[in-house]
Amino acid sequence: MSFEIYHDNLIDQSTITASSENLLFPLSNIKDPRRSKVYRSTSNTANVVIDFNETSEVDSFVIVADKRSGFGFSTISLEFNATDEWTSPAATESVTFSTQFGIGINEFTTTHSYRFCRIVLTSILGYCELSKVFLGKKMNLGRSINFGWTIKDNELSTKQSNRYGQVFTDIILRQKIINCALSYLDKDMLDKVNSLLDSKGETNPFFVKIGCDNMVNDYNRFSGMVYLNDVPTISNQYFNKYNMSMTLNEAT
Numbered sequence: 001m002s003f004e005i006y007h008d009n010l011i012d013q014s015t016i017t018a019s020s021e022n023l024l025f026p027l028s029n030i031k032d033p034r035r036s037k038v039y040r041s042t043s044n045t046a047n048v049v050i051d052f053n054e055t056s057e058v059d060s061f062v063i064v065a066d067k068r069s070g071f072g073f074s075t076i077s078l079e080f081n082a083t084d085e086w087t088s089p090a091a092t093e094s095v096t097f098s099t100q101f102g103i104g105i106n107e108f109t110t111t112h113s114y115r116f117c118r119i120v121l122t123s124i125l126g127y128c129e130l131s132k133v134f135l136g137k138k139m140n141l142g143r144s145i146n147f148g149w150t151i152k153d154n155e156l157s158t159k160q161s162n163r164y165g166q167v168f169t170d171i172i173l174r175q176k177i178i179n180c181a182l183s184y185l186d187k188d189m190l191d192k193v194n195s196l197l198d199s200k201g202e203t204n205p206f207f208v209k210i211g212c213d214n215m216v217n218d219y220n221r222f223s224g225m226v227y228l229n230d231v232p233t234i235s236n237q238y239f240n241k242y243n244m245s246m247t248l249n250e251a252t
Helices: 027-031 187-200
Strands: 003-006 015-019 043-066 074-080 089-092 104-120 132-136 148-153 156-159 167-170 174-185 205-208 225-227 235-237 241-250
Touching: 015 027, 043 074, 043 225, 089 104, 132 225, 174 187, 174 225, 187 241, 225 235
Parallel strands: none
Antiparallel strands: 003 205, 015 043, 043 104, 043 132, 074 089, 074 104, 148 174, 156 167, 174 241, 205 225, 225 241, 235 241
């Protein structure tokens, strides 16, 4: 079962600037873990420049929407360059995303190694909006999750009925809950898992992709920005083989 993890996010260490900024929705919101905290521009176009502060490798870009309002743009693309000069960027990438599931996972055929990345946005809303993004390299774990994993859409809305049987609903949103397990991890795989557990724990979100085009019509349904429900227990099944199970709660 295809399983990809994106946790070493260059956004966390980067300096970010933008062509315009609504001070009620500041650029600093991109680094806030809450998806409802968004950056918003003041026009239908926006350029967000990410300075990694050193030459850095990027092979993946993941974006999630505000769970309540969705994506706040019509188109999005990436440009890469060695300097903060964008007349003729060294590399460009188109970005795809699912408005239905509020996520876009993009893995590039070429690993880009530059200091700067520019996110180019257009919109018809009178502004452009960004919630949370991942820029960096995916974790190449070399192991898929076991069959038998589960996913549940946890309904966070509340319902009440009156004596006539009428239902009144406080509509909020749904939250994905994923239970999965990994088996026969060798010591090198275990080191990668531990790097995730050490850097994220239960308090910091990361991104996962579950499935592929051959498994399901749209794997975005099973993917997302998640938290560990708790730090998982690792068991030593054989001399140098390890197992672990974990519960992932979708970030909201």
